[in-house]
Amino acid sequence: MVVYRFLLTPRWLGALALTLVAAAVMVLLGNWQLDRYHERTEINERIDAGRRMTxxxxxxxxxxxxxxxxxxxxxxxxxxxxxxxxxxxxxxxxxxxxxxxxxxxxxxxxxxxxxxxxxxxxxxxxxxxxxxxxxxxxxxxxxxxxxxxxxxxxxxxxxxxxxxxxxxxxxxxxxxxxxxxxxxxxxxxxxxxxxxxxxxxxxxxPAADPTFAAIPVGYTNNWQNFGYVVQWWIFAGMTLFGYGFFARREARRRAGVTPERPTDRAAEPASV
Incomplete structure (x- = not known):
């Protein structure tokens, strides 16, 4: 693992710190949206319960x-x-x-x-x-x-x-x-x-006057919050993955490993 010692340099340590902070913030934002999802779900459940109850x-x-x-x-x-x-x-x-x-x-x-x-x-x-x-x-x-x-x-x-x-x-x-x-x-x-x-x-x-229209009950869009949960957590995972990807690419470069290039089939002689 000597090739990964460059990760201890100030530049890469700083990049790691920024990556961890960004990922942590995204996880916290996802958790906040999860709380909002639960709150709005409870409101929708109370609306449904009120509609059905005696x-x-x-x-x-x-x-x-x-x-x-x-x-x-x-x-x-x-x-x-x-x-x-x-x-x-x-x-x-x-x-x-x-x-x-x-x-x-x-x-x-x-x-x-x-x-x-x-x-x-x-x-x-x-x-x-x-x-x-x-x-x-x-x-x-x-x-x-x-x-x-x-x-x-x-x-x-x-x-x-x-x-x-x-x-x-x-x-x-x-x-x-x-x-x-x-x-x-x-x-x-x-x-x-x-x-x-x-x-x-x-x-x-006595019955209400038919002139009145019923007030529509608006349900909260709790699934929007759930979508934000998934979005923030995916972003957090992508941030960590990105750091690992660039670190591995730098390690391969320092080790002298070059990526394989795809074979150009068009340049090969045609078989007889």
């Missing part, structure tokens, strides 16, 4: 708010997100919330949230579905929202945490408008304490 009372998924009017309760845990729940109350038609800039089938419109006031005086926001803008206007033209059923309403749907952000909330033509479902910000506009999650409507008694 509904449970709202209180089993998210705690009731305990503060005064205008405050919001604790958000649901990750394990309780997407739980299918059932809850009964009365819709507050005077505080409809329009969430603009939402697309269904490539058409931009509004998600319509309406507070469902419960017997204890608290409220949970119910996402009743999607409707298009008013005809003849642009994507911000406020639609005509179907009226809510009078009296007691029983809602079945899945628990969702609020969205982040700090966009403004404004009242226009008697309705609140925003671009994000920011529960703490929306709660400040409402005259009761609000649960720390909203309910994505699946079923309603």
């Amino acid at each position: 509904p449970v009372p709202l209180r089993d998924a998210v705690a009731a708010p305990t503060g005064p009017a205008g405050t919001v309760g604790q958000p649901p845990t990750d394990e309780k997100t997407w739980t299918k729940v059932t809850v009964t109350g009365r819709y507050d038609d005077s505080n409809v919330i329009l969430v603009r800039g939402r697309s269904v089938d490539r058409t931009v419109g509004f998600e319509v949230l309406t507070p469902l006031v419960l017997a204890d005086g608290t409220a949970v926001l119910v996402d009743r579905g999607w409707i298009p803008p008013a005809p003849g206007g642009d994507a911000t033209a406020q639609p005509v929202v179907p009226a809510t059923p009078a009296g007691q309403v029983t809602v079945t749907g899945r628990v969702r945490p609020g969205e982040g952000g700090s966009v403004p909330v404004a009242r226009r033509d008697g309705k609140l408008e925003t671009r994000r479902i920011m529960l703490p910000r929306l709660a400040r506009e409402l005259p009761y304490p609000v649960h720390g999650a909203y309910v994505l409507l699946d079923e309603q008694t």
